[in-house]
Amino acid sequence: MSEFRTGTGYDIHPLVEGRRLILGGVEIPFEKGLLGHSDSDALTHAVCDALLGAAALGDIGRHFPDSDERWKGASSLDLLARVVELIKERGFRVGNIDAVVVAERPRLAPFIEQMRSRLASVLEVDMEHVSVKAKTNEGLDSVGRGEAMAAHAVAMIVAR
Ligand code: MG
Numbered sequence: 001m002s003e004f005r006t007g008t009g010y011d012i013h014p015l016v017e018g019r020r021l022i023l024g025g026v027e028i029p030f031e032k033g034l035l036g037h038s039d040s041d042a043l044t045h046a047v048c049d050a051l052l053g054a055a056a057l058g059d060i061g062r063h064f065p066d067s068d069e070r071w072k073g074a075s076s077l078d079l080l081a082r083v084v085e086l087i088k089e090r091g092f093r094v095g096n097i098d099a100v101v102v103a104e105r106p107r108l109a110p111f112i113e114q115m116r117s118r119l120a121s122v123l124e125v126d127m128e129h130v131s132v133k134a135k136t137n138e139g140l141d142s143v144g145r146g147e148a149m150a151a152h153a154v155a156m157i158v159a160r
Pocket of ligand 1: 011012013036040042045
């Protein structure tokens, strides 16, 4: 077994009225929120997929399918906790995470530290091992038009 393994994750959700906006487990005041089966936390979903990818355990859709009523409205931090358990069962712990949220509005900078803190506690690592960055899409495409938010993440996991 390799000592270090890396994985990548990506997610995108439509942005609609009448939904809460949750990113990295943090509720962000905004006139719209992300649409989907769970709380639609695209950042946490990308982190889940990066961790699952690092352990070659498939993806979030395989472990938490939309068709399963158990995950309807689920907190994505609970899904992430389950993913952490899965990688621990395979003999790994989380090394570090680097993630990017792509959102035109609102400004996410004031919430980044809280997102890092929430994610780190579920990942069972110090905040120093969790990086979250935010950027706009420079007005381009669906994200730039404010129709969606996307997230990318890279994870390293370490053999225990
Ligand atoms: Mg998702």
